[in-house]
Amino acid sequence: xxISIAIIEDDFxxxxxxxxxxxxxxxxxxxxxxxxxxxxxxLLDIVRCDVLVVDLGLPDGDGIDLIRQARANDRAGSILxxxxxxxxxxxxxxxxxxxxxxxxxGTSETDLIxxxxxxxxxxxxxxxxxxxxxxxxxxxxxxxxxxxxxxxxQPPPVTESTHPADQLTSREHTVLQLVAQGFxxxxxxxxxxxxxxxxxxxxRNIYSKLQVGRRVQxxxxxxxxxxx
Amino acid sequence: MSEPHSETDRTSTxxxxxxxxxxxxxxxxxxxxxxxxLKRRALAVPTAAFQAIDSAELRQHDVIAVPLDWSSAATVTxxxxxxxxxxxxxxxxxxxxxxPTVPSDPTKDRISPRPTWVLIDRVRSMVHAYxxxxxxxxxxxxxxxxQRLPNSPILLALPPPVGHDDSATTLLVRVAAAPGERGGLxxxxxxxxxxxxGLLDSGRFWHVEAVYITSAIxxxxxxxxxxxxxxxxxxxxxxxxxxxxxxxxxLRNVNxxxxxxxxxxxxxxxxxxxxxxxxxxxFIACLGLxxxxxxxxxxxxxxxxxxxxxxxPFMLLGPILLLSPMARAxxxxxxxxxxxxxxLAMAFGLAVFVWRNPSGTHFAFLALYLLLISLNVYDNATLxxxxxxxxxxxxxxxxxxxFILTTQLLVSRYGDLLRDFRxxxxxxxxxxxxxxxxxxxxxxxxxxLEADRAQLEERGRIMxxxxxxxxxxxxxxxxxxxxxxxxxxxxxxxxxxxxCLDELRLAIYSLEPTASHAATVLGxxxxxxxxxxxxxxxxxxxxxDDVGEAGLLVQSEVLAVLRIVQEATNNALRHARASxxxxxxxxxxxxxxxxxxxxxxxxxxxxxxxxxxQNMHRRADDIGACLTIEAAHPGTRLRLLLPRPVAAPxxxxx
Numbered sequence: 001x002x003i004s005i006a007i008i009e010d011d012f013x014x015x016x017x018x019x020x021x022x023x024x025x026x027x028x029x030x031x032x033x034x035x036x037x038x039x040x041x042x043l044l045d046i047v048r049c050d051v052l053v054v055d056l057g058l059p060d061g062d063g064i065d066l067i068r069q070a071r072a073n074d075r076a077g078s079i080l081x082x083x084x085x086x087x088x089x090x091x092x093x094x095x096x097x098x099x100x101x102x103x104x105x106g107t108s109e110t111d112l113i114x115x116x117x118x119x120x121x122x123x124x125x126x127x128x129x130x131x132x133x134x135x136x137x138x139x140x141x142x143x144x145x146x147x148x149x150x151x152x153x154q155p156p157p158v159t160e161s162t163h164p165a166d167q168l169t170s171r172e173h174t175v176l177q178l179v180a181q182g183f184x185x186x187x188x189x190x191x192x193x194x195x196x197x198x199x200x201x202x203x204r205n206i207y208s209k210l211q212v213g214r215r216v217q218x219x220x221x222x223x224x225x226x227x228x
Numbered sequence: 229m230s231e232p233h234s235e236t237d238r239t240s241t242x243x244x245x246x247x248x249x250x251x252x253x254x255x256x257x258x259x260x261x262x263x264x265x266l267k268r269r270a271l272a273v274p275t276a277a278f279q280a281i282d283s284a285e286l287r288q289h290d291v292i293a294v295p296l297d298w299s300s301a302a303t304v305t306x307x308x309x310x311x312x313x314x315x316x317x318x319x320x321x322x323x324x325x326x327x328p329t330v331p332s333d334p335t336k337d338r339i340s341p342r343p344t345w346v347l348i349d350r351v352r353s354m355v356h357a358y359x360x361x362x363x364x365x366x367x368x369x370x371x372x373x374x375q376r377l378p379n380s381p382i383l384l385a386l387p388p389p390v391g392h393d394d395s396a397t398t399l400l401v402r403v404a405a406a407p408g409e410r411g412g413l414x415x416x417x418x419x420x421x422x423x424x425x426g427l428l429d430s431g432r433f434w435h436v437e438a439v440y441i442t443s444a445i446x447x448x449x450x451x452x453x454x455x456x457x458x459x460x461x462x463x464x465x466x467x468x469x470x471x472x473x474x475x476x477x478x479l480r481n482v483n484x485x486x487x488x489x490x491x492x493x494x495x496x497x498x499x500x501x502x503x504x505x506x507x508x509x510x511f512i513a514c515l516g517l518x519x520x521x522x523x524x525x526x527x528x529x530x531x532x533x534x535x536x537x538x539x540x541p542f543m544l545l546g547p548i549l550l551l552s553p554m555a556r557a558x559x560x561x562x563x564x565x566x567x568x569x570x571x572l573a574m575a576f577g578l579a580v581f582v583w584r585n586p587s588g589t590h591f592a593f594l595a596l597y598l599l600l601i602s603l604n605v606y607d608n609a610t611l612x613x614x615x616x617x618x619x620x621x622x623x624x625x626x627x628x629x630x631f632i633l634t635t636q637l638l639v640s641r642y643g644d645l646l647r648d649f650r651x652x653x654x655x656x657x658x659x660x661x662x663x664x665x666x667x668x669x670x671x672x673x674x675x676x677l678e679a680d681r682a683q684l685e686e687r688g689r690i691m692x693x694x695x696x697x698x699x700x701x702x703x704x705x706x707x708x709x710x711x712x713x714x715x716x717x718x719x720x721x722x723x724x725x726x727x728c729l730d731e732l733r734l735a736i737y738s739l740e741p742t743a744s745h746a747a748t749v750l751g752x753x754x755x756x757x758x759x760x761x762x763x764x765x766x767x768x769x770x771x772x773d774d775v776g777e778a779g780l781l782v783q784s785e786v787l788a789v790l791r792i793v794q795e796a797t798n799n800a801l802r803h804a805r806a807s808x809x810x811x812x813x814x815x816x817x818x819x820x821x822x823x824x825x826x827x828x829x830x831x832x833x834x835x836x837x838x839x840x841x842q843n844m845h846r847r848a849d850d851i852g853a854c855l856t857i858e859a860a861h862p863g864t865r866l867r868l869l870l871p872r873p874v875a876a877p878x879x880x881x882x
Contacts, residue, residue, distance in 0.1 A: 106729050111759065128751030181772045182751025184758075 003120050004031040006049040008040045008066065009082060010058055014105060018053075021109045028116070037061025044075040051119050052076035053103060056083060056090055064097045071098030078119040092133050095207065101125040123200055124207045131179035134206070168206065175202045249592075249629055256625065263430040270347070270417040270427055276401075277301040277324040280310065280317035296400075298324055307350070307617035311410030319374065319411065323401040327386075327418050346399060347424040348382040349431065350414030350618030353406035357384055359399055374406040379435070380487040381414075381428050385421075408555055414618030434620050436487050442624040443478040449635040450474025456638055466518035467638070473514035474631055480507030481624045502550055505560050509546040512567045512604075513539045516574055523593075524577030527584050531577045538570060557611070564608060571601050589637060596630045686783075693735055693787060701728045730756060734794075738787040746779040746813055746820060746870075747772050749786055753793060754811075761809065764801050769810035778815040778872050785870060788847040789822065792855065795844050796824045796866045804828025806863060819871040827863040 005028055009015040015033055022028045031049040034040040037060045044052075044066075052070055056063035063081065070076050081094040081102045091102045101124055103115055118125065168176070171192075178188045185203075189196045279301045301324065304310075310317050327346065348355070353376040357365040365384045367377040386397060405411025417424060450471045457467035483504035516539045525532035545566065549559040578597055582590040603626035610616040705724040708716070737752065750772060761768050781789065793811070800806050806828030814821045841857075848855035854869040 106726075108759075127755055128748045132745060132748040177774065180745075180751065181747040181774060182754050183770055183772070184754075187770060 002027050002029040003051060003116070004029050004047075004049040005051045005053065005116060006031045006043060006047060006076070007033045007053050008043075008058070008063070009033070009053070009055040010035050011055075014055075014082075018112070021112060022116075025113055028113075037063075037066060040066055041069070044070055044073070048075050050077040051116055052079045053116075054079060054081050054094075054099070056081055056094065064094055067094055067099050068097045078122070080115070080119050089133075092130060095130070100207065122204065124204050126179055126203050126207075128180050128182050131176050135176055135180055168209065172202050172206050175199060176206060179203075248632060252629065252632075259433075263427075263434065266423065266426050266430055267417075269423050270419040271328055273306060273325050273327060273416040273418065275303050275305050276308070276413070276416075278304040278308070278310065278321065279324075280314065280321045296322060296324075305615070306416055307412060307414040307615065309352075309410050309412035309614035309617050311405065311412070312612075312614040319405045319407075320370075321403050321411065323403065323413055325399040325401065325416055327397045327399055344386055345419060345421045345424045346384040346386060347417040347419075347427055348384070348401070348414060349417070350379060350381060350412075351377060351403060352412045352617075353377060353409050354404045355382065355413075356402040357382075357399060358402070359387060359397060361400075362387075370402075370404045374404045376406045376409070378487050378489050381431055383424055383428055408557075410557070412614065412617045432487065439481050439624055442628040443481045445628050446474050446481075446624075446631045447478035449631040450478065452635055453638060456642060459642070465521040469514040469517035470634065470638075473511050473518065476507045476511045476514060477624070477627050477631075480504050480511065481627070483507075501556070502547075505550050505556065506546050508560065509563050509567060510543055512564075512571060513543040516570060519574050519578060519597075523581050524574065527581040528577050531573065535570065535573055535577070542566065542570060561608070561612060564604075568605075571604070575601060589633075589640075592633055593637060596626070596633050600626045600630045602626075689784065690735065690739070697731045697735065697791070698728060701731055734790050735787070738783060738790065744780055744782075744786070746781050746789065746822070747775065749781065749790060750793065750811065750813060750822075753790055757794075757797065761797070761801070766801065766806065767808045769808060771810060771812035773812070773814050775813060775815040775820065778820055779813070781870070785851045785853075788851045788853070789868065789870075791847055792844050792866075792868055793822070793824060795840050799840065800824075800826040800828060800864075804830075804864060815872075816869075819869050822868040822870075824866040824868075825860050825863060827860070830859055830862070830864055 005022060007015055007018060007030065009018070012035065015035070019030050019033060022030055031047050032043045034043045037058045040054075040058070040061075052067075052075070054063045054066055054070075058066070067079050067081070070079060078101075079099045081091060081099050082105055083091060083102050084105045091099075094102065100119055101115075103112065107115070115125070174192070175188060178191065183191070185196055185199050189199045192199070277298050279296060279298065281296065304313070304323075306325075308323075310321055346357075348357075351367075354370055354374050355365075355367050355377065356363055356370070364387060365382065367382070368375050386399075399416075401413060403411050403413050417427060419427075450473070453467055453474060454471040457464055457471060460467070480503075483500060516535055520532040520535040520539075524535065546563050549563050550556065552559060554562075575594075575598060578594050582594045600623075603623045607621045607623045610619050610621065701724065705721060705728055708721045708724050711721075733756070734753075754768070754770065758768070797809065800809050804826050806826035809824070809826045812821075812823045812825075814823075845855055848868060852871065854867075854871075856867045856869075858865050858867070
């Protein structure tokens with residue numbers, strides 16, 4: 001079963017290069033390409049893809065909003081954001097909105113392909129900077145557990161984040177800490193005497209907690225605004 | 229300083245005071261006119277025959293046993309104080325008065341030419357009155373020593389005539405003087421009871437009740453001045469003295485009346501009398517203590533000083549004189565006589581002050597002060613004059629007016645002070661808030677300038693960095709691109725361009741606000757170079773400790789650390805022929821330590837690009853870090869020490 005990939009990128013040169021790279025891969029198929037926010041919405045109405053790659057700098061809309069809608073309507077299996085520099089604030093917001101990771105523009109072809117494959121496989125790439133970012137927003141509870149606090153850029157949530165999904169386990173916290181120190185997944189697995197998959201699962205859980213938390217918040221926010 | 233302005237402010241209060249005084253004066257004049265008209269309806273007996281006869285026989289009798297010979301008696305005018313006129317006359321004298329006939333009253337049925345009532349306005353000290361040889365009134369027995377009658381007038385009813393004699397009535401009056409006093413007989417009036425009663429009552433009003441009223445007013449103003457003094461917390465000079473003057477004056481004037489008979493023990497009488505006499509002088513002294521510093525000193529400071537120095541001995545002199553064997557009246561006269569130069573000096577100083585600071589209130593003040601002195605002098609003259617025996621003392625009226633005006637002066641002065649103080653306060657406050665605002669503006673400007681400067685510095689640094697790093701690399705890439713693919717593989721150009729992108733990413737990343745922890749910075753770098761390290765066949769050993777807050781870097785440090793690490797890694801990749809590269813991050817007691825060790829061919833020698841080495845050292849110097857490159861046996865160890873004040877590793881705290 002080929003992996004369908006949709007690309008939302010307004011710079012046609014990049015898009016062209018990428019499509020050319022992917023075309024050479026046997027088990028990839030390009031499901032579609034959109035050059036603007038409106039085109040992307042139209043594309044996502046028609047197509048459901050396995051991996052969605054979104055450029056955040058779209059001319060007529062917010063890429064993050066696109067990600068949120070795609071997630072809400074389940075138009076993609078995994079979502080990656082394109083970024084030139086990997087500026088962490090943007091990436092984190094994208095992940096909070098439902099992205100599963102990011103791609104650096106200018107990555108080598110092989111790296112690009114393997115990143116897409118990993119995304120499809122459900123791996124959530126994490127960088128030390130993202131981990132540090134997440135750690136800086138963690139708040140210690142009285143019970144010794146750790147909570148994810150409300151994000152600084154969003155408006156304050158209507159409900160306090162005491163949702164069980166918002167609390168990281170101490171093991172997850174340790175994993176995050178080690179990632180922030182620059183260790184790679186293999187090394188963390190060795191250090192904690194567990195398998196690599198366990199670590200990957202931890203990271204996935206952390207992300208899903210982040211997304212769930214944000215989803216809860218998004219729902220409350222939507223309720224507050226009267227959308228639901 | 230703000231005299232003209234406060235003038236207009238004070239207009240309303242000044243006018244109230246002056247209006248009150250004006251009304252007061254009008255009332256006084258009207259009342260006085262009333263009593264004068266009463267006097268006109270009574271008939272005064274202008275003269276009497278006078279004899280100074282004293283014999284044991286003539287004393288103690290109700291009836292004049294020995295006939296008196298009036299043929300050679302002198303005629304004196306009433307009122308008469310024989311002690312002044314005839315000092316050697318002795319202490320017992322006789323007066324013979326021919327009472328005039330009273331015109332008949334047409335409203336009455338019967339014609340009664342004969343007067344029925346006699347009013348003797350004042351007598352000192354004891355009196356017996358006889359008509360037709362019989363005693364009709366006595367104040368008390370003529371004892372030895374003679375007792376004093378109170379100062380009140382005596383209203384006598386004349387007995388009906390013996391026989392139907394329509395001739396004028398003769399009244400014989402015996403007066404005895406107490407020791408130490410000058411005996412005298414006051415004015416004598418004849419008339420109807422109603423008229424004489426009216427005269428008596430009006431006399432009582434002016435001599436007694438008016439004095440009580442003025443004393444009460446003066447005491448009230450004195451209390452007010454005392455409260456004012458306490459308000460200023462005792463800082464106002466002379467206010468206490470003025471209040472004391474008021475209290476002394478109120479009490480002393482009350483004692484002047486003495487119309488009621490003396491009650492109480494003798495010693496109390498004596499003490500009261502002494503204090504009352506002292507009061508006259510002490511009043512002047514206290515007045516001086518108020519006037520000198522407040523109203524003389526501003527114009528003539530030296531005169532004020534002299535007056536103040538003279539006052540205290542003057543105050544002590546009074547009791548000394550009064551307690552001396554000298555007669556009370558003489559002592560008092562001497563003392564008050566000495567007060568006169570003091571009073572005149574104060575008047576002069578006050579006049580100069582008013583001349584220099586002219587205003588309606590000040591003129592009124594000077595006028596009332598002069599009135600006070602004149603009335604004092606007048607009263608003294610009355611006291612010692614035979615022709616004004618029994619006349620009213622006027623001093624307390626002058627005192628009232630003076631104290632009312634003075635109180636108003638002080639109140640308005642106090643009000644001015646408060647107003648000036650409040651104005652000054654408001655000015656100061658507004659000035660203060662202006663300054664604060666200025667300071668805030670200045671501060672904002674300063675911080676803005678600081679921010680601008682920091683920004684410029686930052687920009688400068690970035691530009692320098694881009695120029696050094698990206699600039700040279702792009703140039704290299706451009707040069708490489710001109711080399712045809714046949715000479716050198718295209719991968720080399722790709723590598724160079726990738727380096728350029730990495731360089732840019734590095735520069736941008738160093739500006740990220742979150743790029744502040746050494747571990748994260750190095751970890752991010754690792755992610756980026758991981759593939760190139762791997763493809764070069766190098767194994768990377770990652771030994772980064774949890775250094776906590778000691779690992780926090782400032783922006784300039786971030787870039788420098790990354791470049792140094794990158795350069796060292798490039799050296800290891802290209803020249804050292806190493807197989808393992810290990811990077812460690814530790815917090816030591818000297819600071820943050822980054823170590824990069826490879827197991828290659830040893831420390832760089834001059835064959836390596838000295839330029840790169842120079843760059844690393846320069847960057848380390850720029851951030852104040854210590855860079856050492858030494859042999860690791862085998863290989864090379866690079867040590868970068870970033871000084872930190874506290875290097876104890878903390879558990880990660882956010």
